Structures are given as C-alpha cells and as structure tokens.
Amino acid sequence: MSYKIMPKSALNDWVQHLRQKFTIVAPKPKHGQFVFGEVTDASEFALDYPSTVLPPKKYLVPTQEELLSYSLDGSHFEMRTEPVPTVVLGVHTCDLHGIKLLDRIFSQGYTDTHYKTRRNSLYLVSYECFEPCTEHSFCRSMGTLSATDTFDLHIINLGEDFAFEIGTQKGESLLEGFQSIFNVTEVDIERINTVHQEKWQRFPYRLDFDVTELAELLTNSYTSTYWDELGDICLGCGMCTQVCPTCYCFDIHDEVDLTLDGGHRVRTWDSCQIRMFATVAGGHNFRAEQAARQRHRFMRKGKYQEDAYGLVGCTGCGRCAQACLVDITPVKTFNELYKRRNNIAEKETEAK
Amino acid sequence: MTDMKINVHHITRVEGHGNIVVNVVNGELEQCDLAIVETPRFFEAMLKGRHYSEASHITSRICGICATGHATASLRATENALGVVPTKQTELLRKLAFFGEILDSHILHVYMLVAPDFLGVGSVIPLAKQEPEIVMRALRMKKLSGDLCAIIAGRHTHPIAMTVGGFTHYPTKEELLDIRKRFEAVRVDLKETVDLFESLDLPAFTRETEYIALRKPDEYAFIDGEIASSDGGTWPLEDYLSVTNEYLVPHSSAKHAKNKRNSYMVGALARINVNFDKLHPHAKSVAEQLGLAPVVTNPYAISVAQVVEIVHAVEESLNILDELVGNCLKWEEPVKPKRLSGEGVGAAEVPRGTLFHHYTIEDGVIQKANCVIPTGQNLANIEADMRELVPTILDKSQAEITQSLEMLVRAYDPCISCSAHLLNVEFVR
Amino acid sequence: MKTLTEVVTKSPSIYQPVPARIVSIEELTETEKLFTVALPGGLSLHHSPGQFLQISVLGIGEAPISISSSPSRSYGTFELCVRRVGDLTTALHNLKRGDIIGVRGPFGRGFPVGRLRGKDLIFVAGGLGLAPLRSLIYEVLDQRGNYGQLSVLYGSRCPSDLLFKDELAEWEKRDDMTLSITVDHPDETWFGEVGLVLNLFDDIYPNPRNAVAVVVGPPVMYPSVIERLLSLQIPEGSIWLSFERRMKCGVGRCGHCQLNHIYTCREGPSFSYSEIKDLEEAL
Amino acid sequence: MAQYERYIRPKVAFFDFTSCEGCQLTVLDSLQTSPELLDMIEIVEFREAMSERSNEYQIAFVEGSCTRPADEERLKTIRSTASLVIALGACAHLGGINAIKNLRPLPEVRADVYGDKADWYDTYAARPISAVIDIDGFIPGCPIDRDEFIRVVKMLLQGRQPIIPDHPLCIECKLKENVCLYLRGKICLGPIVRAGCGAICPTYGDGCEGCRGLITNPNLDSMKMVLEEHGLSFEEVEQKLSMFMAYQTAGIKSEAEGATS
Ligand SMILES: Cc1cc2nc3c(=O)[nH]c(=O)nc-3n(C[C@H](O)[C@H](O)[C@H](O)COP(=O)(O)OP(=O)(O)OC[C@H]3O[C@@H](n4cnc5c(N)ncnc54)[C@H](O)[C@@H]3O)c2cc1C
C-alpha cells in the first residue's frame, strides 16, 4: 500500500494537469442532487457530495450505446467503441463495489469487448466517505464502506491535504509529472489511520441482521406474501433499477438509416420492472405480476448476483430508496422479511 | 362574364380550414366571403374550472405555429390577474423565445407558403426540386429559430419551460454562446432573403384601412404595451374589448372585429405602419430597400413586412443574447403569485398580429376566459379587400381570379385554427 | 475447418453477426417457413441438437432461433424453421433465396445427447417444438444403433399446421421408430388422433428405468406432460425440457431470459426437470 | 396491421381534423434534419404546406380529433383509400386537449359558447380517430416527437408495424439523469405515462402531463396515492389526469346526455 500527499490547494492545478491527457468527470451539482459530468475546473464539482443520480456505471455501459454499424447487405460491419481516456473523480466506495461486480459480470463467458474497451480507458479515482451520504444509504450494513481494490487512486481527505492511496499503475500515472505531490511522512500515516478509525462510528448499521444471512433470508422468503404487498403499491416505474449501480440488464435493437441502406445496432438500458421485459412471442409473460418483478429484483440484489459472481448485488448506496415514490426500499424490505421470518419461527417454536 | 361562382374549398398553405366563396350575378358581386369552416375548439369553455398553472399549456394548443405566442399572452394575463411581476431576466428570455417564434413563423410563411406563388410552383415540395438552394436556406433559418426556442423553452411548438412568474429551466452559457454564433452567421442568409423578396413583383392593389398594433415608448412592441391605431388613439390593454368589438357572422366559425371603420388590419404590416420608428436600424434600411415606407396600403406587402421583421428579430435577438451572456444568466425561481384571485389581460404581437388573453381567476381556478385572436380581427378586413379587389379583376379568367384571391388570403397568413375559438359573445347580427 | 463460434468470439464484438446466405426457402405451413442457410466459405456450424442461433435481419433486429437440422446432416448448410409471429420473424419471411441474414452462435446447452445413448427415447413435441426436436431425431436416426426405442409424440393445432409433412410421412413408414400425431382441431382430411398430446401417451409403455423423455412445446403444455411422464415413473432427471424466453444477447447478460437465477440462454435452453422443478419462474 | 407490405417511395397524404396543426408543423420541421425524407416518400397531399391534392395514397397520417359527425364521413373515405392509417399526435391518438370539453355536459358547453345560436355549428364530444375508424398505428405526443416520426416512417417503409414504447416515462427520464421532479417539490405523471418523448417535459423542469397516453399496465391507484401524498386534492388529481386523457378517463359520457344534432 503506497501513499502520496497533495495539498488541497493544488486540486485545481492537478485537474488542469490531468486535462492535458484526459477527459475529467466529477460530481456536479444539479437541482439539489449531483450528477457525474465533464468538468474543466475544480470549482465545478464537489468531492464531498451526497450521491449522484446515476452511478458511474454510465461510463461503462452508456445509457445508449452503438454496438455496431453496418450496411444492410451485410458486406460491412464496424464496431465504433472508441472511448476517450477518462478520469472519474470522487467515486464513492459503494460505487467501486458496483463496478467490481460489473467487471466480473462483463468478463465471464464471452467477454463483452465494448465494456472492456471502456473499462480500460477509465481511471477510477475514489474518495473516502466520512459520513453517510444520504438518509437512505446503508453501506455499512452491506460491507461496502471501505475501498480495498478496484480503484486506481483513492483519495482520503486529511483536512489541509489529500492523501492518495495508489491502487494501480494506471493510478500512479495520474500523478506522474505533477509538481505538488509529496511523499508520505509517518505523521501522515497516523492521520490516515485516525481518520479511518473515526469514521466508522458515524455510520449506523441499518439492517437488523448480518449481511451474510441475507441470501438465505431471501431464499426462505421466496413465497412470502410481502411480495404481493409490494406488488400492489409498486408503480412499475423502473426508476429503482435505472439508478442502481449493479443493475445492467439491457435491450438491443436495430436502427435503420432513413435511406434504408445502412443501420446501427444499439444497446440501451432495460428494466426488469416493466411489463414487456419477460414477455415472449405469443404474449406469454414469465413474470406477469409486479409482485414477481419486485421479488426478482430483490432476489438478484440479495442472492442471485452473490451466488453467481461472489459479490452481494446491493451496495447499500440508497439510490433506489431515494428514487422510489412509494418508498419501497431494500432496508425496509429486507428488515420486514427478516421480522416476518422470525415471527414465523417464533410461532413454530411456540407451537412445539 | 356576367355570372361566376368561385368556391375554393379548404384554402391550402394556410393554417386551418377556410373557404373562399364568391358569387357574381350579372356582373354584380353578390357574395364575397371568407368562410371559416374550422371546427370550433371551445378553448374558453375548456379553461373554465382549470387551475391557473395549466392555462398556458392548454392555450398553447390553440395553435401549433403561434404556440409560444399564446403561451406568452396567457402567462401575461395570469400574471396580471395574480399580481406577478416577472424579473428582467424572465422578460429577456421570453422575448428571445418569442423572437424564435416570430422567425420560425415568418420564415415558414414567406418561404414555404408564399414564395411558391411567386415562383410559379404548387408548393415547397416541387420548389425543393426546382430551387433547392432557396429551400435549404429556409430550412436552415427555420432550424436556427427552432433551436433558439428549444434551448430556452424546450421546443417551439408547445413550449415547456415557460411558466407563471418565470422559467423552470435555463439555457447554459455554452448554449447561448453557440446560438449567438449561429445568429451572427445567419446574416448571410438574411441578405439572400431580402434580395429574393426585392426581386418579386407584388400584385398592384391598394386599399387603405385602419392599422392596429401594440405600441411601447422604447421598443418595437411584441409583448405588452398599449393598443395603438393608425387612425389615431391609444388604449390600455384592459380596454381591448372597446377596440376589437367582436361580432359573429353566420358563414364563419370565427369572429370578426371592427374598431373605427368597418374593419381593421393587424399583423406584420400593421405593426410596421404603426411602429416604423421603433424598428432596428438594420431592419429600417431593409424596409427602405424593399420600398416599404409607411403607410403601406397594399395587403400583398404583408409578406415583405414579415421579411423586415425577420431582420429586426435577428438583430434584437443578438442584442438580448449579448445582454444575457454579459450578465451571466442566473437561476431564478419563478415569482410566486401575490394573490390567487383577480382579473387580468395579457397581450402580445404574435406573428399574425395582436393577441389578447383575458382571465378571471378565483382561488387559483379560472372562472372566465376570453381570447381574441389576430386572424379573427383580420377577417372582416380580408373580406373588405376581396370585395374591392374582385370588381377590378373581373375581366380575368376564373382561374386567375381564384389565384389572386387565394394569394390575398394567404398574404394575411391566416391562422384559422386559432381563430375558430368562439367565445361567449353578444351576437350583433 | 473453422467453426462459427470461433469467428464470432474472435470478432471485435460478440454482438457482431456473421453474414450467411439463404440458399433455399420452403413453405411448410401458412405461418412457418424452413430456411436453408449457408455459412460463408469454409465455416462449419458445429452445433449440438437443441442449441440456437441469434438470427439477424439487418436493419430490423435479432431473435433466437433453434437449429432445426442435425449436426450429422449439415454440409456447410443448416436449417431454421421459423414461425411468423412478429417483427423480426415477419421480416425473415419476407426474404428471398440469396438474401443475407446475420448469424451468431451456436449458443446454449442443447439436449443431453450423451445421456440418451442406449436409452429408450420419448420425444414429445407441441407445435413449433418439433423444429428443435427434428435436429435430435435425425441425430438419433443417423446413429440408430446407439439408442434404444424411439417414440415421437407430436401434437399440432390443426392438420394444416403440421410441420415437415413429407418427413412425418417417412418417419411413419420407418419401423425403427414410432410416430403418433394428434391435432386439436381436425378438418375433413384428418383421420388421425384428435385432442391433446397427452392422449398419445395411452399407446406407449416405456420402461421407466431405461427411458428418457425430451419435451419441447409451448409453456402451457409442460405441466400436464411432465405430470404424465412422472406418473409413468420416469425419473425427474430423465425428463428434459427446452424453454423459450426473450433473449437479446444470447451470452447470459441482457437479463431477459432469466428464470430465477438461471440464464436460459447460457445454462439452457434445455434443462432436466430435476434441475428446474423448484424454480417458480420455470414453468 | 394485418399484412406487412414493403413500400418503395409510397404515396403519403396528411390530413387534419380538430387540432392545432402543430404535429404537421413538426413533420415539416423534420425536413430540417432529415431532408432525405422527400426521396423516400412521395407526399401527395399536405394542405397546410402544399396546394397539390390527390385521392390516391397508400399511407395516410391523420392529425386531430373527430369532433363533429361530419368528420366521420371524411375519416371513412381516408380509411377506404389508404392501406395504412396512422394517427398523428395526441388529438388523433387520444382525443387530447380537445376532449377537455367532454368533461362537462355538452349542452352546457354549447350554450355557454354559442348562446342562442347553438344550432349554427355542428359539434359533438371530441374523440380519437380510432373511435371512428380502424387505425394501423399511432404516433403519440402533443406535439409528436420529430425523431419518433422519422422512426415510424422508417418502420413503415420497411413494412413493419411501428413500435412505440410502452414503458413508463421515468425509465427515459432517468436515462437523461434528471433529478426527479418529486424531489424538487413538483409533481409528474411519468410513472404511468408512455415514454418515447425523451422525457422532454421533466428535462425542462415541468412535470409530465400525459400527452402520450397511459402505458398498458398503469398502477393508477398507487399513482393517485402518490399525487395525494404530494398535496393534490382528489379533484386536482382527476384534473391532472384529464389534461390529455379526458376521453380515456371520462369517456364520452357527456355525449349520451347531450344532443349531437
Ligand atoms: C431458445 C429459443 C429458440 C427458439 N427457436 C425458434 C424456432 O426455431 N423457430 C421460431 O420460429 N421461433 C423460435 N423461437 C422464438 C423466437 O425467438 C420468437 O418467436 C421471436 O423472437 C419473435 O421475434 P419477432 O421479432 O418476430 O417478434 P416480436 O416483434 O418480438 O413479437 C413477439 C410477440 O410479442 C408481441 N410483442 C412484441 N412487442 C410488443 C409490445 N411492445 N407490446 C405488446 N406486444 C408485443 C408481438 O405481438 C408478438 O406476438 C425461439 C426462442 C428461443 C428463446
């Protein structure tokens, strides 16, 4: 683990330094929230920001992405994923966890070259969280409150200075040639340790049980009537999946040119919450009820993704909770399922 | 020719449905009507009972071409009723969106609807084959005006971000600078446009009438002002009813209007006749180049007046863009109403003339609404023109007469779907 | 010879199809056509029965279609039996001989050919389900000695909907297999069985210990057929099914084909009943 | 659409009924970005923009609602002439703004507006054209979206049934990364309204008013609850839903009560 130190006052100089080679994106304010967007100056963004509307996954799987262009006679295909090297500044640790999961998903089996190309040109500069970013976040419960990997550089706010933890060579290269970078002293290391230690108590646990029990809880709750209750109130608006850092389901469609001699194959985000998602020809819908769609969503977050990729599918970022107009949230859902299961268990023991 | 019947069913290249009916018996003009057969829309009845915040969105649907104009007049009426005074920045942005619409509508009219008559083709579609340069230029200019509306209000037809007391969205500085650059570049197209219209021969026909437009002391009025007549006299907006004196005729689902004479004209030509002194200097010199010196009494010159206004709108837009960029646009929440009940009139010089909206609001809900639309005000005047024109051309073939009449009606750029709004009025006949 | 899979996985994008030419089109019914497709020079499909391809009509889109021909009978060409139901399939039906389509694949896990060796086979097809099963039928017929008895039970909506009529007639004549057919709605030309495919089970007496069943049909068919097979004492692991889901990528990512945690396109489309019986979203 | 047909430079006609003609204007505007359109289709009738007329066309785009008995005849003629009839915009697709008048009993509206001359003009409850003739597709929106119009034309040229999104606007709104209007203290019909407009209203700071119509499976009860939680009275909720969808929410109940003479 190697660290470097940069005075906070040098932030803008560093941004300008990076801009010579990279596009810089960072959290910019928008109507009381933040969104990742291109910046040209340190005054345009904040590193101490609550959360962004969309997670940085949009730089890996763009909301709409041209996969191919072709001529209709099939004589010509072209793949046009040519991402510009981009530095993402201020990625929260929960979002790092999300990207780590996406990395696994898009590289297993047949590699997704579109994802891979974008991923390779992305430089992740994460930022240590000091307090819960919103009332909805529950990262501590999900075990995503610290960064151990996936980042290229990780920034820790030390008051007057920033400490950079260097995660990769890519990360190191971001500091190359920049003047105001200093080696760490023992004092700095101490400050880093203190900061790390102090932050934990500020983050409450919000799940009533340990996250390692989550997958099993969901398995046992598969037939719970709670899903029907969610299905009744869920609007099926799909916001929850759109804003989620670990949702990646997509649609692919073709867009023909008006002259009808060429076309494009386009990938767009999709959502398991909408009616047509699992409908096949003939009209049969394999997930016809909203209750089943909500259950599917939570099963993926709490169990399926973990079973398949070894990482829990919810990062505790709280975005979906903030988005949902009918207050369907992972915390409420998981805790309610837990409560009901315990009640049942209690009744069973009583009966015995 | 002693007997002749002309019946143009659904005049083309105008907005909405109108018929021309001419009946000549024994060389005498028996009937000469512009019949508005557009289906009545009931907008005033629809507004009744709706929340005031919806009014501008509902009334912009009166007309797709002057949607921004309707929204503006509607917002001004509501604001006047509820004691809202918009900020300077709001006024500037509204003017910009308004200029976007003036440009869009005038370019559409002079290039796509009127020019084919002078260039001897049936429409802009063969024109696109015959004179692609002209059509591409028109499309380019129209795109610019549409884009101006879009960055400010989301779109031109049925603007989104314009709301009571201000805006719900603001353009970025980059967007303003970018559109400013394009406005500068469009001056080349403007010159070509002026040259094109200088080369066209207008039919020689004149008839003096009363010209009415909004007037302001310090600018060529488009939004607010007082009502002014070329026959003399000004009226505050609240007195609009005493100017428009609307009445119904059986052959038309739109109302007619008259002030001092039996009819009057509103629109680009009326504005130029009333407000020539307030035109931007560039526009003034273009007017001179095109031989437009007030008072102009040839109704076919309305299209030429529109060209002058195109120049005016481009130059004024550039000024406003400079001012906005210079003062660096800031986020302003819309000004909140002072009260939720009241009565107010809003007026604007939309592309086709003076538009009035008049609302009575109680507890935030609209109780009564009235909209007086430019084309309605022009109808009596168009018919008076037709009655004077027909006897002077009776020696021509029926096809030629029909063509002259259609061109006359088209010159007024009648917006028929607007005018078929029908209100709660006293019937004078 | 290079396989199509090699080309697809080595191309810049896994979503890039390989252009292939339609060499003949046969109209099987009013709504089904059989396309014979040739891969570009030197490419082999190298599939196993039950696998599918992602088929593109460029400018329209892509859809999963089972390979209907058998590996044992493909000489640079393969066959697709396509029912016209919507956008892409209608566009396919509009194509002519010589036209180009895009292919990716083959994808998925086909039928468990290895486990069928030496077994008595019961193939149950409902409607279009015969298309993928046909691939397997020829596989068995071409290596006839490797398998036990073969019974094919085929249910169709009406006589005019029967697929591969010539081949059915041939199969009927063979004495190394039995074919029974039933239709829901008979017409005046029909003298055969009428009713659900379940009725056809009355004539077969499988030895449960040595029998394997492969069932392909519309979703509504599965529960009753499975029930019948179970009642014949066929073990859950010896009942194989093939599932249809919406599929956009074919490689286990787009999410549409998920049944519970399983990506049908990758882990299926064929499953043994024991694998999926506890998955609510399977049946 | 019963049968798919491929079209090579089809003859296309535009017709208008009760409307603001903004959708036709949008069609004209689409030429600014897609001038090739004129090579791909032959426009044979477009009264707003051209004088030429024709009784021969394969594809008819119809703008506007049907608001009087006399319109029905014309619609039927269009239907019998064209192979494909596409409703253009909210008025034709839903009844749209025009149907607000259906909310009050027609005799009252008529008397309100015409006074004692009510019989001068012909009118009845506004309705979508699909209430009068079969249609083969629709392009929703008030006004239509320019890009969607071009997309539909392309699909028609390819012989396809036009695909119009049937999922909620929120999906698209989030793709635009808008801050949800509910978090900005406003209200929006996005969760129950059809996407496809690029969420243009929320993007410009205004709640969705439903001009594209409801999705197939809206959770209306839950939506109403959300609106009420955000301070709307029951009446205001009903009114919100009736701006463009009065025909759908209220039907043409008023017609039964009123004379249509
Ligand atoms: C593994 C596998 C193998 C298959 N093998 C074959 C095969 O061998 N042969 C074969 O013919 N098929 C096969 N299929 C089925 C085939 O993939 C589908 O029929 C095909 O995807 C349909 O695509 P389409 O574009 O023609 O239809 P679509 O246009 O997608 O329409 C499909 C159906 O959904 C409806 N629909 C579509 N969009 C909407 C909407 N927005 N709202 C409401 N309804 C809508 C349509 O009405 C239609 O009924 C297979 C499927 C799978 C998964």
Ligand code: SF4
């Ligand atoms: S955000 Fe809420 S209402 Fe919308 S789909 Fe998700 S859970 Fe349902």
Ligand code: SF4
């Ligand atoms: S499920 Fe909700 S809280 Fe969990 S990662 Fe997704 S958006 Fe964040």
Ligand code: SF4
């Ligand atoms: S603003 Fe409207 S459309 Fe956008 S997410 Fe919120 S509710 Fe949905």
